[in-house]
Amino acid sequence: MELAVVERVEKIIVKAWPSEIEKRYHSWLLRINRGVSKRANSVFTVGAMPEAKNWLEEIEMFYRKHSLPPCFYISEASPQELDETLKMNGYETVNEMFLLYHKSDEIIAQVKQNEDLSFRFEQFPNESWLDAFIYLEGHADVTKEAYDLIFKRIRIPSGFLTVKLDETIVALGTVAAKDGWGYISNVVVNDSFRRRGYGSQVIRALANWAVEHQTKHVFLQVLKTNHAGMGLYHRLGFSKLSESHFRLKTKPLINERIST
The missing domain is CATH 3.40.630.30 (Gcn5-related N-acetyltransferase (GNAT))
Known part of the structure; x- marks a missing residue:
């Protein structure tokens, strides 16, 4: 199915699972919810890569201020280079899922x-x-x-x-x-x-x-x-x-x- 459809349903999931704190970071969304559920405590990365060169450092600082490990949600609507970038910076793949x-x-x-x-x-x-x-x-x-x-x-x-x-x-x-x-x-x-x-x-x-x-x-x-x-x-x-x-x-x- 078209990437636009994937992006649409991914955005519906965010609206159906809202976090206590949601902060816009360029085209992404930083989400915090008292440490309960990975989805509600992760970066929603549907959208272009941030323009800031130190984006990873800034995002990690944001989560650590809330005593949470930095966590990114990666979908087929995320930037193609993001997954490899995170891997090279010590991020482990967890909770692999199918969207059906x-x-x-x-x-x-x-x-x-x-x-x-x-x-x-x-x-x-x-x-x-x-x-x-x-x-x-x-x-x-x-x-x-x-x-x-x-x-x-x-x-x-x-x-x-x-x-x-x-x-x-x-x-x-x-x-x-x-x-x-x-x-x-x-x-x-x-x-x-x-x-x-x-x-x-x-x-x-x-x-x-x-x-x-x-x-x-x-x-x-x-x-x-x-x-x-x-x-x-x-x-x-x-x-x-x-x-x-x-x-x-x-x-x-x-x-x-x-x-x-």
């Missing part, structure tokens, strides 16, 4: 809704959703507030899905819509209810929400090491749009912190 997409209506047609499950959307996560998200994702309790603030800062149409079997939460998911594209994230199934097709049910429900919000396509990112997720999305017919990864300084200073 599919037509929303085709997902809905392919997956039959499970009538034993209940599906509920909220515009913002309530306490029950947030507690379940922290627990099912295995995040530390101390990160709850930071994640809550990320979700509450979203300024594009979004939906937070809870899937229940009777009164038990079996799965969660999130979707945000802009410019005809729906960004799917935070898809997680309760370990006790896996291998029952509930992951497909989550994707179907999120795709249906996307259609109701005038989006023709949905897209998501999945770690290359997430073989279960890759298998699910392959079965549903998702196609690869692009690849991305982070570049993280391999020797952070004392007191620097960041979580996945």
